[in-house]
Amino acid sequence: MKFYRSHVLVCVDPECLAKGAHDILDGLQDELVYQGLIDEVQVLETSRIGGCANGPEIVVYPEGVHYVGLSVDQLPFLVEEHFLKGRVVESLLAKEVKRADEELGPPKPKEVRVVLRNCGKIDPENIEDYIAEDGYQALGKVLSEMTPEQVIEEVLASGLRGRGGAGFPTGRKWQFCRSAPGSPKYIICNADEGDPGAFMNRRVLEGDPHSVIEGMIIAAYAIGASRGYIYCRAEYPVAVRTLNIAIKQARNLGLLGDDILGSGFSFDLEVRMGAGAFVCGEETALMASIEGKRGEPRPRPPFPAVKGLWGKPTNINNVETYANVPQIILKGAQWFASMGTEKSKGTKTFAIAGDVNNTGLIEVPLGITLREVIFDIGEGIKGGKKFKAVQTGGPMGGCLPEQYLDMPVDYESLTAAGSIMGSGGMIVMDEDTCMVDIARFFMEFTQDESCGKCTPCRVGTRRILEILERICDGHGKDGDIETLEMLCQQIKATSLCGLGQGAPNPVESTLKHFRHEYEAHIYEKRCPAKVCRGLIHYRISDNVCTGCMVCARNCPVEAISGERRQVHYIDPDICIRCGICQQVCNFNAVEVY
Amino acid sequence: MLKILEKIPDTDPLAAPEQRAIIDDILERNKDVPGATMVVLSELQSRIGHISPAMQAYVAQKLRVPLSEVNGVVSFYSFFTTQPKGRYIFKFCLGTACYVRGTPQLIDKAQQVLGIKLGETTPDGQITLETCRCVGACSQAPVAMVNEDIHGRIRPNKLPQIIRRYQLKQKNGKDEA
Ligand SMILES: Cc1cc2nc3c(=O)[nH]c(=O)nc-3n(C[C@H](O)[C@H](O)[C@H](O)COP(=O)(O)O)c2cc1C
Ligand code: FES
Numbered sequence: 001m002k003f004y005r006s007h008v009l010v011c012v013d014p015e016c017l018a019k020g021a022h023d024i025l026d027g028l029q030d031e032l033v034y035q036g037l038i039d040e041v042q043v044l045e046t047s048r049i050g051g052c053a054n055g056p057e058i059v060v061y062p063e064g065v066h067y068v069g070l071s072v073d074q075l076p077f078l079v080e081e082h083f084l085k086g087r088v089v090e091s092l093l094a095k096e097v098k099r100a101d102e103e104l105g106p107p108k109p110k111e112v113r114v115v116l117r118n119c120g121k122i123d124p125e126n127i128e129d130y131i132a133e134d135g136y137q138a139l140g141k142v143l144s145e146m147t148p149e150q151v152i153e154e155v156l157a158s159g160l161r162g163r164g165g166a167g168f169p170t171g172r173k174w175q176f177c178r179s180a181p182g183s184p185k186y187i188i189c190n191a192d193e194g195d196p197g198a199f200m201n202r203r204v205l206e207g208d209p210h211s212v213i214e215g216m217i218i219a220a221y222a223i224g225a226s227r228g229y230i231y232c233r234a235e236y237p238v239a240v241r242t243l244n245i246a247i248k249q250a251r252n253l254g255l256l257g258d259d260i261l262g263s264g265f266s267f268d269l270e271v272r273m274g275a276g277a278f279v280c281g282e283e284t285a286l287m288a289s290i291e292g293k294r295g296e297p298r299p300r301p302p303f304p305a306v307k308g309l310w311g312k313p314t315n316i317n318n319v320e321t322y323a324n325v326p327q328i329i330l331k332g333a334q335w336f337a338s339m340g341t342e343k344s345k346g347t348k349t350f351a352i353a354g355d356v357n358n359t360g361l362i363e364v365p366l367g368i369t370l371r372e373v374i375f376d377i378g379e380g381i382k383g384g385k386k387f388k389a390v391q392t393g394g395p396m397g398g399c400l401p402e403q404y405l406d407m408p409v410d411y412e413s414l415t416a417a418g419s420i421m422g423s424g425g426m427i428v429m430d431e432d433t434c435m436v437d438i439a440r441f442f443m444e445f446t447q448d449e450s451c452g453k454c455t456p457c458r459v460g461t462r463r464i465l466e467i468l469e470r471i472c473d474g475h476g477k478d479g480d481i482e483t484l485e486m487l488c489q490q491i492k493a494t495s496l497c498g499l500g501q502g503a504p505n506p507v508e509s510t511l512k513h514f515r516h517e518y519e520a521h522i523y524e525k526r527c528p529a530k531v532c533r534g535l536i537h538y539r540i541s542d543n544v545c546t547g548c549m550v551c552a553r554n555c556p557v558e559a560i561s562g563e564r565r566q567v568h569y570i571d572p573d574i575c576i577r578c579g580i581c582q583q584v585c586n587f588n589a590v591e592v593y
Numbered sequence: 594m595l596k597i598l599e600k601i602p603d604t605d606p607l608a609a610p611e612q613r614a615i616i617d618d619i620l621e622r623n624k625d626v627p628g629a630t631m632v633v634l635s636e637l638q639s640r641i642g643h644i645s646p647a648m649q650a651y652v653a654q655k656l657r658v659p660l661s662e663v664n665g666v667v668s669f670y671s672f673f674t675t676q677p678k679g680r681y682i683f684k685f686c687l688g689t690a691c692y693v694r695g696t697p698q699l700i701d702k703a704q705q706v707l708g709i710k711l712g713e714t715t716p717d718g719q720i721t722l723e724t725c726r727c728v729g730a731c732s733q734a735p736v737a738m739v740n741e742d743i744h745g746r747i748r749p750n751k752l753p754q755i756i757r758r759y760q761l762k763q764k765n766g767k768d769e770a
Contacts (some may be wrong), residue, residue, distance in 0.1 A: 013730075017742075017743065018730075018733070018742060018743040018744055018745055193729075194726070195727070196687075196688030196689045196690070196692075196726050196727035197688055197689040197690045197727055197731050198727070199727070199729035199730075199731065202729045234635070234672050235725070235726070235727075235728055235729070236729070237741070272628070272631070272632070273631075273635050274670075274672075275631065275634070275635055275638075275670030275671070275672035275673055276670055276671035276672035276725075276726075277669060277670050277671065278726065289631060290628050290631070291627075291628045292627075292628035292629055292630035292631045292632070292666070293628075293630070293631075293662070293665075293666065294665050294666055294669040295669060295670070296669075310627070351731065353689070353690035353731040353734070354689070354690055354693060354694075355693070359690075359731065391689065425689075427689050427690060427693070429693065433693060438693075441689070441692055442689075445687075445726075451669075550750070553750075554702070554749060554750045556701040556702050556704070556705035557705070576701070578697070578698050578701045579695075579698055580698050580701065580702060580749045580750075583695070583698065583748065583749060583750075584748070584749065584750045
């Protein structure tokens, strides 16, 4: 093996790729060759955790120096200074305060990394890197020292619950599948991650794929499964590629395939891709999709553990659930159960997005409060605005207002508050967000993604959407709120799968916590947050406008008139209230009323 | 033999020998895979760019599944399309993070600049406008994906430049950025 004195990790997340990370990769290689350092310095691709706001960026190990905002023409200087002369280039260093910097170093005080421990630290395309971090040790321990029953016992004792949404105890699920008659048995990893605003699973798949694969092999051993599938959404091509490389490497080392590590246990794995249907995240729809059919859910029971893929007993868990397993086996159930709350053990990853200063990915022990997440880790609301609501659990979750900020984040508390844990998306909204509009947005999503198999979901969501659209357009009428409430209840009670049963949640939770906003729309024909196009008007304020023409040039419908250096005018009959003029005006001359 | 296969339109990928070879290769490699329909269709979509009615019939015949089943799958998943799309597909993210940070305005602007509506392709066959769900770059919201490239933090007034870049790229005959 070659010995390198330095390793350069180049971030190849979409964010950084968009800013030219590929050019940096190539440029670095070229420059290292040119300066005769290529045998001493190794360049690796990595998937970073969280916001790459200042990309493209690299980290140099062993020093752990983090450079950001690179451009190709800075590389010759950087390589010469850092690698030849051994001097850190101060001007390119990441700012101390940036969370992006600390993400690679020690986690934030309130963060605990279990699932994300290797992300950004190891080369996901090199199995040796994972093995160096105790990778596949848990598998060795399981195969040589533990019976399948003991594995299940350990997972049960840890209190691990499913991270894909419902939070069902993982050990119990494995028990059911193990005791179900029939063979072969199958293992599935749900990597469909369809909730908008959620990208936790993607980071793990792209940054530490072997932790998921190892967890799946252990689960297969515990259940007695011989074949596994990872169902990954088509929107994640990098994750699919990384997984395929990882599977091949594991196979080459005898960690997958026949007679794994000489134990007599055989298991193999392949990746299947989705094709852009949200409902395929639901377990029965997902299995139909792997079978090559339309991804339509079916009623449960029978549960997958009894009758799953091709009618055989099947265990299906989320990416993060599997990624926890090797650590539980290695460090023990006690260690895992020492984190979290009484009923919700361990850590959970969250993707924080929306109007918060620090967007990105975090991993925290369950039981942390929403306030700690949004204000301590997320560093509060952008632009000093006021917090209005946080949406958790994706399109089947709910919006929680300020009075819930001190609530602990765990499965039971979130459900009691009218939301759900879901897969871990958290979208923070400031005072400029209209909650009726948000409810309409989520309804549009579920309406669009409803597979159409059952009537309450297909027709009911459409009815709700129509009413919400009417309210947002300024045509709401007395009785709408009551109709919405009735529809929500009925859809919840009668839908076939979790999609329809959860679809009313965003409407119900906003009706409960922000009823006054609905009332303002319906009875006063007013959108308090000044968002809904049917209820607002734009005008240009005479004494601020400088006549720079920027708004007129950017108006998509040419509603703005006026000569250079003269006050402009918006024709209300042409204006479609898109708000572009307000966004592009450099002088804050556009007002909403 | 399915009727539609007796008279394949000249413009169909099946009528072009090179594309036909790709299609046959995909079918040959995957015909024994359990649940082959999805695997084959995904590969066809990414290699050929769309799945025409004739191609669906061809797949049904080779995999020995009813045409109705193949068609059912194609129509169910939003990634599968039955008609060719533009060379550059602009997908505006309508995930929650992007929505609250201004995707609707971007779409208005794009429609104005290109003179086409969502789901349509420019007459020169170069640019298609679409929306998509979260692409996992939420911290860059609002985000648009153009083929494999991701553009983040787009302001409506910067959008024409981005569109222009792709139009020029195709004019210079250069496909790679
Ligand atoms: C409409 C719908 C979408 C879902 N999407 C996902 C998803 O994207 N990822 C996921 O892991 N689970 C998703 N689930 C939950 C799965 O059905 C299933 O409960 C989960 O994969 C089980 O794994 P776990 O026990 O590890 O959580 C979804 C459920 C529904 C009803
Ligand atoms: S919501 Fe657009 S990238 Fe996530």
